[in-house]
Structure formats: C-alpha cells, structure tokens
Amino acid sequence: MVVKIMGGMAQVETTQQEACKSCGAQGMCHAMGGDKIRVVTALNQVGASVGDKVIMAMPRKGVLGASFLVYMVPVAALLVGASLGRRWGQAWGLEPQTSAVVLGGAALVGAWLVLRKVSRRLAGRKELTVTVVRILRKGEGDALESHSASV
Numbered sequence: 001m002v003v004k005i006m007g008g009m010a011q012v013e014t015t016q017q018e019a020c021k022s023c024g025a026q027g028m029c030h031a032m033g034g035d036k037i038r039v040v041t042a043l044n045q046v047g048a049s050v051g052d053k054v055i056m057a058m059p060r061k062g063v064l065g066a067s068f069l070v071y072m073v074p075v076a077a078l079l080v081g082a083s084l085g086r087r088w089g090q091a092w093g094l095e096p097q098t099s100a101v102v103l104g105g106a107a108l109v110g111a112w113l114v115l116r117k118v119s120r121r122l123a124g125r126k127e128l129t130v131t132v133v134r135i136l137r138k139g140e141g142d143a144l145e146s147h148s149a150s151v
Helices: 018-022 026-031 060-088 096-122 143-150
Strands: 002-006 009-015 037-044 053-057 131-136
Touching: 002 037, 009 053, 060 096
Parallel strands: 037 131
Antiparallel strands: 002 009, 009 037, 053 131
16 A cells, blocks of 8 residues: 655565465565564656555566575575684684684675665666556455466
C-alpha cells in the first residue's frame, strides 16, 4: 500500500506473505530489514496515490546481481580472509585458528564497508530500481495473489 508520494517516487509499505517463502528475492527483503512489514521507495510510473494498493516489480537482472553482492561477496571475503589468516598466523605469532578468525572477520567487515560504497553508487541504476507497475483497486484482492494469477 502506498503510504507517501514524493515527486515521481512512492513509498510503499509491503507485508511479507506466504508466497515470499518461495520467492528468489526473499534474501533482498531480509537484507532490507527482515521484518514482516517494510517500506520500499519505488518509481511511481503509474501515478499511484496514497492509500492505493499496488504491484511493484524489479528487473530479474537486478535481483540476481544484488543477491550476488549481498551474499557471495561477503562469503568470499570471509573465506579468503580466514584462509590467509590461517596461512600467515604463525608468522604473526598467533595460533592458525585465531588468526583465521581475526583476518576472516576483518575481511568480512572490509567487504561490508566496500558494499556500502558500491550500493550507494548503484542506487540510481535502472536495473536496480523498484517500480510501481500497476494499481490494484479495492476488492481486487492481495497484490501477490493478483500478480501470481496473471503470470
């Protein structure tokens, strides 16, 4: 449901549904807060107004790319950091496991900081933009049910 209009953008309150469990982008929603209710800012191409129930979409390429950044980059950083820490630990006078944990954690924090910068740069890219694609009228049912029926 649209809760606020800001120029050509709409703030849309979304509620996690049963269909979310099988969605390929559920990790993105979890990364954006993980609660059952979220507020998403979306491009308002259909002229939705406050109180309208709407359907939003994001290009598949954007979902896959964002999922890769959110999941794979931190995991890779953690594994590389831990591996290097284990290898170089004795040279630093540490136990291999201790240095693996320390360097793995440092690499994870570093990856998070880099991803914060990257996400700010990517924020305006079209393939990562959530868009309001249709306004649902009252009585048409839940947005996810209507969208699933039309696909």
